[in-house]
Amino acid sequence: MAIRKIARMGHPVLRQKARELSREEILAPAFKTFLNDLFETMVDYDGVGLAAPQVCESISVAIVQYPVDAEPVVVINPKITVLDDKKQGYWEGCLSIPEIRGLVYRPRKIKVDYLDLHANPQSVTVEGFGATVFQHELDHLDGVLFIDRIEYKPGASPVSFVEEYSRYHAPKEDDDVGELDD
Numbered sequence: 001m002a003i004r005k006i007a008r009m010g011h012p013v014l015r016q017k018a019r020e021l022s023r024e025e026i027l028a029p030a031f032k033t034f035l036n037d038l039f040e041t042m043v044d045y046d047g048v049g050l051a052a053p054q055v056c057e058s059i060s061v062a063i064v065q066y067p068v069d070a071e072p073v074v075v076i077n078p079k080i081t082v083l084d085d086k087k088q089g090y091w092e093g094c095l096s097i098p099e100i101r102g103l104v105y106r107p108r109k110i111k112v113d114y115l116d117l118h119a120n121p122q123s124v125t126v127e128g129f130g131a132t133v134f135q136h137e138l139d140h141l142d143g144v145l146f147i148d149r150i151e152y153k154p155g156a157s158p159v160s161f162v163e164e165y166s167r168y169h170a171p172k173e174d175d176d177v178g179e180l181d182d
């Protein structure tokens, strides 16, 4: 296993649409090695998720581990269906955009259809912060970064360095906005 270097914003791989994997590719031993690397890299960088393009592999696979004590979920060739379009806002971060936080509004409840490690179809329904984590990761597979989804308004600061985020924007206990770093 190996910890991979993470592509940072500006690297073209982060803007490519990742290609889907065939059943043969999913079942190949080399893919298991890759997933181990992806997982080890996510843990080493302290992320709650990581998508393959972030380690310079433009293939449609991501790992999500949220809540942090949950089993990691590997999603291959995933598709999102929005179940509740009511928007929720969270401050997001990304290992490919270090030191930055951004307030992003996304649908609050989604279903994700995907293939598992055995190339079998699976489905998971997530809401709240978990829904934001999945949408952030799956955006990476479309070449989309969270900063693309920030809504700018005069007088508002929806993008912030981590230090200023902590000082001015970190949620108080009773706010419903959380933070995300993946």
Ligand code: NI
Binding pocket: 093, 094, 095, 096, 136, 137, 140, 182
């Ligand atoms: Ni990210």
